[in-house]
Amino acid sequence: MATTMYFIGTDHHRDEPDQLLPWFFQNLDPGMQDQKKFIFDGPGSKPMTRSFSDLFTFKNRDKPVKMGKLGSGTTLGQGWESNVTAAIAALRQHANHGSNERINLIGHSRGAVTCHMVAHRIKKEFRDFRVRIFAIDPVPGGERDFASDIGDFKTIPSNVLEYCQILMENHSEVFFGVLGPKRLKFESPGNTNYRTLAMPGKHGSCVKTMFQEYPESQISCALLSDWLVDGGVTCNYRLRSMQIAEVYAIIWRKRRDIKFTTPSTSSKAKLGGLFVFGLPAGVLLGLVTGSPTFGGAIMTAPIMTLTSSFWKNDRSSDVPNSQRGQPFYINRHHETALLLQPEWVEFLNAAQSNSQQRLNSAVRDLAKALPNTYDALREMSAGAGTTNAPKFW
Numbered sequence: 001m002a003t004t005m006y007f008i009g010t011d012h013h014r015d016e017p018d019q020l021l022p023w024f025f026q027n028l029d030p031g032m033q034d035q036k037k038f039i040f041d042g043p044g045s046k047p048m049t050r051s052f053s054d055l056f057t058f059k060n061r062d063k064p065v066k067m068g069k070l071g072s073g074t075t076l077g078q079g080w081e082s083n084v085t086a087a088i089a090a091l092r093q094h095a096n097h098g099s100n101e102r103i104n105l106i107g108h109s110r111g112a113v114t115c116h117m118v119a120h121r122i123k124k125e126f127r128d129f130r131v132r133i134f135a136i137d138p139v140p141g142g143e144r145d146f147a148s149d150i151g152d153f154k155t156i157p158s159n160v161l162e163y164c165q166i167l168m169e170n171h172s173e174v175f176f177g178v179l180g181p182k183r184l185k186f187e188s189p190g191n192t193n194y195r196t197l198a199m200p201g202k203h204g205s206c207v208k209t210m211f212q213e214y215p216e217s218q219i220s221c222a223l224l225s226d227w228l229v230d231g232g233v234t235c236n237y238r239l240r241s242m243q244i245a246e247v248y249a250i251i252w253r254k255r256r257d258i259k260f261t262t263p264s265t266s267s268k269a270k271l272g273g274l275f276v277f278g279l280p281a282g283v284l285l286g287l288v289t290g291s292p293t294f295g296g297a298i299m300t301a302p303i304m305t306l307t308s309s310f311w312k313n314d315r316s317s318d319v320p321n322s323q324r325g326q327p328f329y330i331n332r333h334h335e336t337a338l339l340l341q342p343e344w345v346e347f348l349n350a351a352q353s354n355s356q357q358r359l360n361s362a363v364r365d366l367a368k369a370l371p372n373t374y375d376a377l378r379e380m381s382a383g384a385g386t387t388n389a390p391k392f393w
Helices: 020-027 052-056 072-076 080-094 110-125 215-230 241-257 268-272 281-289 332-339 342-351 356-369 371-383
Strands: 002-007 037-040 102-108 130-136 160-168 193-199
Touching: 002 020, 002 080, 002 110, 020 037, 020 102, 020 215, 037 080, 080 110, 102 110, 102 215, 110 130, 130 215, 160 215, 193 215, 215 241, 241 332, 241 371, 332 342, 342 356, 356 371
Parallel strands: 002 037, 002 102, 102 130, 130 160, 160 193
Antiparallel strands: none
16 A cells, blocks of 8 residues: 655646646556545645735735745745645545555655655654655755754655655756755665666756657656556556667757756856845845745854855766766666667677677667667767768668
8 A cells, every 4th residue: 555645846736737747646646636646736836825915815824925936935945844734634634544554755856855854754753654755856945945843854764765866967057956965864874775867957857748858757757657666556657678768869869969968067156146235146035035044044044155055056066977978878777778678789799799790780670679779879970070980880
């Protein structure tokens, strides 16, 4: 038995058809809604906010004010605590108390960090529950956006048995420092199976439903489906290893075309020059929105400074990738998918043999079995600009 909860990222909500998590929730997760599967709108999204005019009424008093891009939900993540409260209330009502039920927590951006906080609350209240987390590019914003006595947002509690994350390599904007291996801590490292996967693209590239435009989202969808199956949820969206290899070939071409061949480096300098009226722009923004967390940072929270690690956002350092610098493999997942294809293995072996006939045959078989991979290899070879082009092309 498993309960699954989806936490959408900042500024997005469940009624957006182009967002992967709401679409997956509605179309691929077979669980009964509001009993075994639940979805929570992202901080700053319209369902979680009240209009500015509501300041002068008694409407929606439990929601933060929406003020365009200055909204405290968008800028500071306000609203995540109400999602934690709602998630715990749902578990109190619907989960199998006293059992070792599996709780699958899925989130993107601040929604992923919210999963950490829900796990902390579950540990305090449901000690027998086994928690699993699937986090897509977990970004808290600032150091104090998730400051709470619930627990440390950078620490994965010991009740989390499995933590899987996808980290995007090419998002350089400030405020987007990611919670990867360098920042995450584990209460019980030996108890939590931790896996991470680097993926080329921007912060939201892995949570789109337009797979033709965002092939990296198709990989994300397949990984999520497999992960849920392992967690006791029957999902029918599966990609075979051959299909995964072919999608990665499309990602390779996209990465080349938009020049995402290297990860983004530190964006600290972008923020360092932003001052208004003699104040750092971030501090002024907190004063404008009236947030005690941000606005009070000038006196009470010295860690909210321009040197805070979450403002720097150095993806080249924060997102590990064992295949970085390798000309063809996107990541270890891509390499593994290819090595499961006999045509690819034969091509590698034939390329090292002394037989031109064997190599020509291997290339023909590769073109039939893995056409996208074959085309990408041809383009990589042509892009090398050598006069000694491989004979098998």
